[in-house]
Amino acid sequence: MSSLTLPCKLWDDKQWIRSEAISAERVLSPSIRLEHSNELIGFSESMLILNDEAVVERIRKREIKAGVLKLHGISFATAHMRLLRKYIVVVFQTETPLMYRSKGSSVWLAQDNKPQRVAYERVPLGEKNREVNRVQKLAVRSLYALGLDYGIVKVGTLPGRKFVVVDVIPNPRLNTEMENVLIHAIYQYTQQLGETAVKPESITLGADPEFIMQHANGQLALASQYFPRFGRVGCDEIWHGQNRANKPLVEIRPQPTPEPRKLVVRIYQGLITAAKKVKTANVVWLAGGLPRAGYPLGGHIHFSGILLNFKLLRALDNYLALPLVLAEDPNGAKRRPKYGYLGDFRHQFHGGFEYRTLPSWLISPTVTKGVIAAAQLIASRYPYLQLEPLKRLSVQRAYYYGNKTDIQPLVETLWEDLRGLSEYAGYAEFLDPFYKYLLSGKTWDEQRDIRQVWKVPPYQHTPKTSR
Template identity: 90%
Template structure:
């Protein structure tokens, strides 16, 4: 079945969508392009396409499909792999509205010439055991990594509870339940198109950037010796050694706000609070991607007040995560792809989401201000941003391998897009110095104490530069 063009004005009729998007053989169209009529909306092309047909054709080749997933740190099933269970997951962007699980406990051999017939049962939406959650996360991550927006992902469970991707299908054959789900999701996507671009001030921002502490001897200074598990300054859940009570990572958790400057001030206040607990200069505070082997750091940003979809995540990857590679410590590349993989997100209890791809941008006030300002600008105006360099596999490799020379010329174009937004001048105070730093050829040093650049005691000078 070939790519499909649907006029948006007719997509308020689910039955019509069904008749157009699903063939008589009950096969879903592999790619859908939406046509705006006379609406004066200058959305980027990517907003009006689900499953870019060029991407679909690229991953028809199994070796390319498996290679892309491997690049993103995702395991693909081999022909002789024995599976305990298999899941069939319907994925539409960040959601998994329908999934099935193989019945019985017999071992199934993936890809064999004469496989035994497998029967499936529907997994209740309310079932949230550990394996089901991990299957859902892997299915969404796999679809995103391949550059798709919808499809069916088959996931297998190996002995030892390891998960592998068995296949990703952009044009699956559907049963009635699958038809209903895909038709509804296509309908909902079109209906929400008008809600994707919002005023910047309506995007609520939060964060939980991390840092780690080391003694002059090189040994870790445990965060749990100074800070509680929860609170505005607390410990991340990762533990050190055998004792789970030993937490090495510190998190700054400022109260959310729609104002980027206010969030920066609250982060600075969190650092001051932390300094009152750790008063010695004999302990250094380190940020970035991987200042201490085995303990990757994150600079997670929380969003609410905006529609979450793959288009938004790809904008954040292209316009924020990719440029940040230019200034990262070369050692930080070792964080990827287990951590810092493209499109890493997590739904939050408050209805928003957490973007988890970035390293800890606490490395300096300039980087912190720039990241937070860019995050809000991108999140609010992403439907109008045109560039997607990460659609190219060569750029994905450059990201994961930290090849700065391949990325630098791309950042110039990305920044021109941002400067072309009418809202950019309101962020220029933070974004212009950030861009200058990105293009300076400098890289941050993850072994330098961040308290010095933040003017945090015991290094505080006469002026509070973070403000």
């Protein structure tokens, strides 16, 4: 079935969308292009395409599909791999509205030349357990990694609580339930397009950047010795060693606000509060991506007041995560792809979401201010941003491997596009120094006590270094 063009005058007709998007054989169109409307003048082409045709064509070969997923840290099923169970997951961008699970507990072969017929049962939407949650997350992550917006993802479970992607299908054959949820999702996307661009001040930002502490002799200083599990300054949930009470990572959790400047001030206040708990200069505070082996750090940003979709995540990846590679310590690339993979997000209880791809930008005030300002600007005006270099596999590789040489010219072009937004001027105080930092050729030093650059005593005075 070929790709489909949907005229804007018919977006309100769900039944017409169904008749056009699904063939007589009940196969979903592999790609959908939406016509511009007066309401969407200036929107990027990518906002009006669901499942880009070039991307669909690229992943037709199974070996290409497997290679892309591997780059993103996702395991793909090999021939004759033995599975305990198999899930069929309907995915539309960040949502999994329908899932099926194989019945019984017998082991079967994923890629057998003569596969046995398997019966499936629908997974109730309210069923939430660790396996179902992991399958849903893997399905969404796989679709995103391949550059798609919708499709069916088949996931297998292996012994040892491991999971593997069996296949990702952009033009699946559908049953009635699948038809209903996918047509509704396409319809809903068309209806919400006009709501995707918002005023920057309507987006509330939060964050929970991390840092780790170590003694002057190099030994780890446990965060749980100084901080509670919860609170404005607290411990991350991961533990050190066998005792789950030993928490190594500190999180700064400022109160959310629509004003980037206030968020930076609250982060600084959180660092001051932390310093009052750790009253020694003999413990250094380290941020960045991987300042200590085995302890990758994140700089998660929380958003509310905006609709979440793949287009927004891709804008954050292209205009924020990709440029930040220029400044990171080369060692930070080792954090990826297990952590820091493109499009990493988590739904939040308050209705917003958490963008989890970035390393800990607490490395300096300049980086912190730039990241927060860019995050709000990008999130609010992303439909008007025209560039998507990460669509190319070569750029994805450059990101995961930390290839700064290939990324720098892309950042210059991306920043020109950001500067083209009329709202940029309101953020220039934070964004211009950040951009200068990115293009300086220097990389941050993950072994330097961040209290020095934040001027939060006490800290040891050490010579400034750059790389």
